Amino acid sequence: MTVSREVKKSLSEYKHTSLFWTDLLYLMSSKPQSLMSVGPFRKMASNAKKISVQTIEMNEELAEFNSRLSAYYKQLSDTWSQAQEEYNKKVPEIPNDTENIESSKRIWIDIFENYFTRLFDSPEFADNFGKLVTSELELMGHWNNITSILLESANMPTKKEMDEVYKELYSLRKRIAKLEKIANKEGS
Amino acid sequence: MESELKINPKLFEEFLQINKNIIDAPNLASALDEINLEMTPYEVVYSEDKVRLLHFTPLVQKTVKTPLVIAYALINRFHILDIHPKKSWVKNLLNQGFDLYLIDWGTPTEIDRHLGFDDYVNGYMDNCIDFAIKESLSDTVSLQGYCTGGTLSTVYTSLHPEKVKNLILTAPVIDGRRDSTVVANMAKHIDVDKLTETVGNMPPEIMYYVFSILKPFEQGFEKYINFFKNIHNKEYVDNFIRVEKWLSDTPPIPGELFRQWIKDVYQENLLINNGMYVGGKQISLKNINMPIFTQVAVGDHLVSPECSMPIHYAVSSTDKTLRVYPTGHVGMIASSFSQQKVLPELGNWLKERSEK
Numbered sequence: 001m002t003v004s005r006e007v008k009k010s011l012s013e014y015k016h017t018s019l020f021w022t023d024l025l026y027l028m029s030s031k032p033q034s035l036m037s038v039g040p041f042r043k044m045a046s047n048a049k050k051i052s053v054q055t056i057e058m059n060e061e062l063a064e065f066n067s068r069l070s071a072y073y074k075q076l077s078d079t080w081s082q083a084q085e086e087y088n089k090k091v092p093e094i095p096n097d098t099e100n101i102e103s104s105k106r107i108w109i110d111i112f113e114n115y116f117t118r119l120f121d122s123p124e125f126a127d128n129f130g131k132l133v134t135s136e137l138e139l140m141g142h143w144n145n146i147t148s149i150l151l152e153s154a155n156m157p158t159k160k161e162m163d164e165v166y167k168e169l170y171s172l173r174k175r176i177a178k179l180e181k182i183a184n185k186e187g188s
Numbered sequence: 189m190e191s192e193l194k195i196n197p198k199l200f201e202e203f204l205q206i207n208k209n210i211i212d213a214p215n216l217a218s219a220l221d222e223i224n225l226e227m228t229p230y231e232v233v234y235s236e237d238k239v240r241l242l243h244f245t246p247l248v249q250k251t252v253k254t255p256l257v258i259a260y261a262l263i264n265r266f267h268i269l270d271i272h273p274k275k276s277w278v279k280n281l282l283n284q285g286f287d288l289y290l291i292d293w294g295t296p297t298e299i300d301r302h303l304g305f306d307d308y309v310n311g312y313m314d315n316c317i318d319f320a321i322k323e324s325l326s327d328t329v330s331l332q333g334y335c336t337g338g339t340l341s342t343v344y345t346s347l348h349p350e351k352v353k354n355l356i357l358t359a360p361v362i363d364g365r366r367d368s369t370v371v372a373n374m375a376k377h378i379d380v381d382k383l384t385e386t387v388g389n390m391p392p393e394i395m396y397y398v399f400s401i402l403k404p405f406e407q408g409f410e411k412y413i414n415f416f417k418n419i420h421n422k423e424y425v426d427n428f429i430r431v432e433k434w435l436s437d438t439p440p441i442p443g444e445l446f447r448q449w450i451k452d453v454y455q456e457n458l459l460i461n462n463g464m465y466v467g468g469k470q471i472s473l474k475n476i477n478m479p480i481f482t483q484v485a486v487g488d489h490l491v492s493p494e495c496s497m498p499i500h501y502a503v504s505s506t507d508k509t510l511r512v513y514p515t516g517h518v519g520m521i522a523s524s525f526s527q528q529k530v531l532p533e534l535g536n537w538l539k540e541r542s543e544k
Contacts, residue, residue, distance in 0.1 A: 101199060109405045120370045120401045130377035137379070137386045144386065170302040173237070177311055
């Protein structure tokens, strides 16, 4: 299951219209905004547009995410129905007495376990799951971008900037470890 | 019209009993945070960043000079190897007279996201092994790798064969293409570049999800019913809580390490085909020429035997042993079966090939 062409088209039109008005309103208001917001607040005002772009783009990803999530639940519910159907067929074969409660439970677990393991083992399930996670990551990416814009407006380090620090620390740690190894070798 | 509701008295009795057990449970079982998983005493003899090398205090006179270094998996913590006095892998080996070290990978945080195979194998692992060699006044170590620790140990031994006297691989992840488990199925379909680029480290939540789809009805439903049914069995409850605590402690995996592991081992299957590169060097399994002991479990639903066994045929060692046990991934290392069968066989094999 994937997002249909019609849905994609209407999303793209929505994106265009939203961006058009966001841009126009931004242009129309930028002069009075400049007059009214001075200093650091100016930065926050100008970043507002970036946030709306991220929000608009998130809608597109949301459609893909919803479609993948629906497919995921459909796979689960279809498998449940098939397993239940098989169990229902088995029920008349199990003697209806107290001694067989345990075996009845065992049969139920075995049937459901088999059906669901077959589902989780299938390439169709893994393919949809992989795409579901990817679309979730796309949404997360936009959320990260929005958080970064807000952090930037508040003069705080963004995720990207923090990652640059981590990268720098990583390479420093690696260089120190290498030097320590050389020093230890020469010392011994 | 009179209707009669027939309730089976035995079923009713069982229902009441399980309800009573649920009410009694808090008085009979500890909460996860109240128990300590540390069992056998050890000393932290070396540490670097978040990685620690543990040296277990001997329980009997040492009978083997060559130290045994265990590289635990990257998933969950090492405590499963010492989860219960009657099922402890560590305690059993100490009782057999081995000098035992264990690498605890710790809990990586966001600052560690750029650590990769090179840092783990040529950095942490190599430093830990150098330390064990120096401290034990030995020239080499015996190296055991469990699960993904088996993958790391294989890569390490290929790059540093001169430091490894014996290699023991317990359910190692080697041939991703042949792995028929649900874990491998998911690993082959995940966009690992996007995952690590967006979230950094591999989040534990993904592992919890994967755990939840492995035997979902036995593990997610029946297990808890059995727990309440057995609430008055002290040993059962204690073991259950300890294993649950271990299962719920899954540290993140450094992003770059996870990316390389998924891509090179599961998606492109480079390790078994001698096409993987670590620290700029090609990993040739033919470099592994020392005695090798491979342990696999028929019922392993995390690493299928077909994924582990190819290592036995890919190495150039002439002294090689492959054992297939009728148990599961955890059963192979933490069960009565492992105490009675797996560990004595491993101990005997290792003693014959170690320096006394």
